[in-house]
Amino acid sequence: MSLPKTIDLAAMKTGGLIKQREKDLFAIRLRVPVGRMGADHLRKIGELAKKYGNGMLHFTVRQGIEIQGVPFADIQTARDELEAAGLRIGACGPRFRVVTACPGAAVCPNGLVDAGALGLEADERFYGQPEGLELPHKFKVTFAGCTSCCPKPQENDVGFHGQVEPVLFEDECNGCGICEVTCKEGAIIMGDDDLPVRNEAKCIYCGDCINSCPTDAWKVKRTGLAAFAGGRWGRHPELGQKLADFVEPEKAMDIIAGVLKFYKDEGKRGERLGVTINRVGLTELKRRVL
Amino acid sequence: MSKFKVDDSLDLRGVLCPINFVKTKLKLEEMEPGDHLEVLLDEGDPIANVPRSVKEEGHMILKVDREGEHAYRIIIKKS
Ligand code: SF4
Ligand code: SF4
Ligand code: SF4
Numbered sequence: 001m002s003l004p005k006t007i008d009l010a011a012m013k014t015g016g017l018i019k020q021r022e023k024d025l026f027a028i029r030l031r032v033p034v035g036r037m038g039a040d041h042l043r044k045i046g047e048l049a050k051k052y053g054n055g056m057l058h059f060t061v062r063q064g065i066e067i068q069g070v071p072f073a074d075i076q077t078a079r080d081e082l083e084a085a086g087l088r089i090g091a092c093g094p095r096f097r098v099v100t101a102c103p104g105a106a107v108c109p110n111g112l113v114d115a116g117a118l119g120l121e122a123d124e125r126f127y128g129q130p131e132g133l134e135l136p137h138k139f140k141v142t143f144a145g146c147t148s149c150c151p152k153p154q155e156n157d158v159g160f161h162g163q164v165e166p167v168l169f170e171d172e173c174n175g176c177g178i179c180e181v182t183c184k185e186g187a188i189i190m191g192d193d194d195l196p197v198r199n200e201a202k203c204i205y206c207g208d209c210i211n212s213c214p215t216d217a218w219k220v221k222r223t224g225l226a227a228f229a230g231g232r233w234g235r236h237p238e239l240g241q242k243l244a245d246f247v248e249p250e251k252a253m254d255i256i257a258g259v260l261k262f263y264k265d266e267g268k269r270g271e272r273l274g275v276t277i278n279r280v281g282l283t284e285l286k287r288r289v290l
Numbered sequence: 291m292s293k294f295k296v297d298d299s300l301d302l303r304g305v306l307c308p309i310n311f312v313k314t315k316l317k318l319e320e321m322e323p324g325d326h327l328e329v330l331l332d333e334g335d336p337i338a339n340v341p342r343s344v345k346e347e348g349h350m351i352l353k354v355d356r357e358g359e360h361a362y363r364i365i366i367k368k369s
Contacts, residue, residue: 177354178341181333181362212342214351 016089017075018066026075027058027066029090030082033123034101034116034143035063044085052078062140063100064090091128096139096260099123104145105162111145112162112207112223113249119143122256136267136276140232141256147206147226154239157273158259159228160252163205163245165221170195173217179209205245224248227255229285230274238274241282244290258289294352294365297325303361307335311343318349318368327366330357337362 018027030045045065049057054069070078079089090098099122102108104115122141129135142151144161153159175194187202188209198209205226210218224246231240247255259273262285267276277285300317302310314329321327331337341351341364350367357363 174350174352176351178351178364181337181354182341184338208338212338212345214341214345 015092015095018092020069022069024072025068026070026072027068028053028070028075028078028082029060029092030065030067031088031090031098031127032064033098033127034119036116036120037065041085041087044087045082048078048081048085052081062098064098092138094135094137095128096126096135096141098127099141099143100151100156101143102145102150104143108145110148110211112147112164113143113145113225115143115145115151115160115162118160118225118249118252122253125253126256126260133264135260136263136269137272139260139263139273143225143252147204153226153231154228155231155233155237156240157229157231157263158256159231159240160225160247162223163226164207164210164223165205165246166198166203166207166210166218167221168196168198169217169219171217172215173213174215176214178212178214179218182208182212184208222246225252227252229259230272230277230282232272232274234272240274241277243282243286255289259285262288295326296328296365297321299328299330301330302336302340303330303332305332305336307339308343310336311340314340314344314366315347318344318347318366321368323368325368326352327368329364329366331362331364333360333362337364340364 016029018029020027049055049067052070052074053067056068058066058068060066099119101115101119104113105111106114106116140156141158142153142156144151144153146162149161153161173195177190179196180188180190185202185204187199188196191197210220226245227243227247228240229243232238263273263276266280298321302313318327331340344366348369352365352367354362354364
C-alpha cells in the first residue's frame with residue numbers, strides 16, 4: 001500500500017490506530033475517559049463511522065469506542081474530522097491508558113465518592129506519556145464509587161474504591177435492628193440493650209448500615225478511598241494489593257504520581273507494575289508512595 | 291413478635307425487587323399518616339433494598355424481626 005502524503009506519522013505513533021485482520025483496514029480508537037460522552041459526540045461518531053468506516057462500532061471493555069473498517073488512505077481525514085468535532089484519539093501500547101470509572105456518587109445511589117470526577121481528573125493529568133517519560137508497559141487506572149467495585153479496581157495497575165466509616169449516635173437509635181440484617185458482613189450484632197454493636201474487624205466500610213438506618217443514627221465518620229496497586233488481567237492475572245485505606249480524594253492523584261515514579265524507576269521494560277511490585281516488594285512501594 | 295400495633299400487612303415473600311418495593315409503596319399510599327404497615331420480606335436483596343427505599347420515601351422503619359429461617363418481618367410507620 002502507498003502512504004498518503006499528508007499522513008501524520010508522529011501522530012500515528014501515539015496510538016489509537018489498530019490494524020484489522022483485513023488488508024489496509026484500521027480501527028480508530030477514541031478516547032472516552034470514564035466512559036462518559038455527550039449525545040452530540042456520539043451522533044458525530046456514528047456519522048463518521050458511516051462516512052469513513054464500515055458503519056460498525058466496537059465498545060471496548062475499557063469504556064472506549066472504536067470505529068471499525070477505516071481504509072488506510074482515509075485515516076488522516078477521519079482523524080482530522082474527529083478532532084475538529086472535539087473528539088480525541090485513544091492510546092495503545094506502553095502508555096498510561098484512558099482512565100475508567102463507574103458513575104459514582106453523582107449518579108449511583110450506592111456511590112460514596114464521585115468516581116467519575118476523580119477519573120476525569122486523573123485522565124487529564126496522566127493520560128498518554130506523563131512527563132514525557134516512557135513507561136515499561138501499559139498502565140491502567142480506575143475509580144469505583146463504592147465497595148461494590150463495579151469497574152474492578154483490583155484488576156488495574158492502580159485502582160480505587162470509595163469507602164466510609166460509620167459511627168453510631170446511640171441517642172438517635174430506635175433499636176429497630178435493620179442495620180444488623182442489612183450488614184452483609186455480619187459486622188453488626190444487636191446487643192441486649194437493643195443497641196447495635198459494630199465489629200471493626202469484620203467491617204468493610206461499605207456504608208450499608210448508614211444508608212439503611214431509618215433514624216440516621218449511623219452517621220459518616222469519614223469518607224475516603226481504598227487504594228490498590230499491581231492488579232492486571234491478561235495471561236497471568238493477579239489482583240492488586242491494598243496500598244492504603246481512607247486516602248483523601250484530594251490525595252488520589254499524589255498516589256498515582258508516586259506509583260508511576262516507582263514504576264519508572266524500578267520497572268523493567270515489558271513488565272507490568274504487579275511484577276515489579278512482586279520483585280521489589282509492596283513494603284518498599286508503600287514506603288516511597290505513602 | 292414485636293410490640294407494635296399493625297394496621298395492615300403485606301406478605302412479599304417470593305416477590306422480587308423492585309416489585310416488592312412498588313407494592314409496599316402502593317400500599318403505603320392507601321394508608322393514613324402514622325399507620326403501621328407490616329411487610330414480610332425475603333432475606334438477601336429484598337431486606338437490603340426495600341427498607342432503604344422506604345426510608346428514601348420518608349417513612350420510618352420501627353422494627354425488624356426474623357420470620358422463619360429465610361425471611362424478615364418489618365414494621366413501617368407511614369409519614
Ligand atoms: S461501584 Fe458502587 S457506586 Fe460505582 S456503579 Fe457500582 S455500586 Fe454504583
Ligand atoms: S459499613 Fe458495611 S460492613 Fe461495616 S458495619 Fe456498616 S454495613 Fe457492615
Ligand atoms: S438501623 Fe439505626 S435505628 Fe435501627 S438499630 Fe440500627 S442504628 Fe438503631
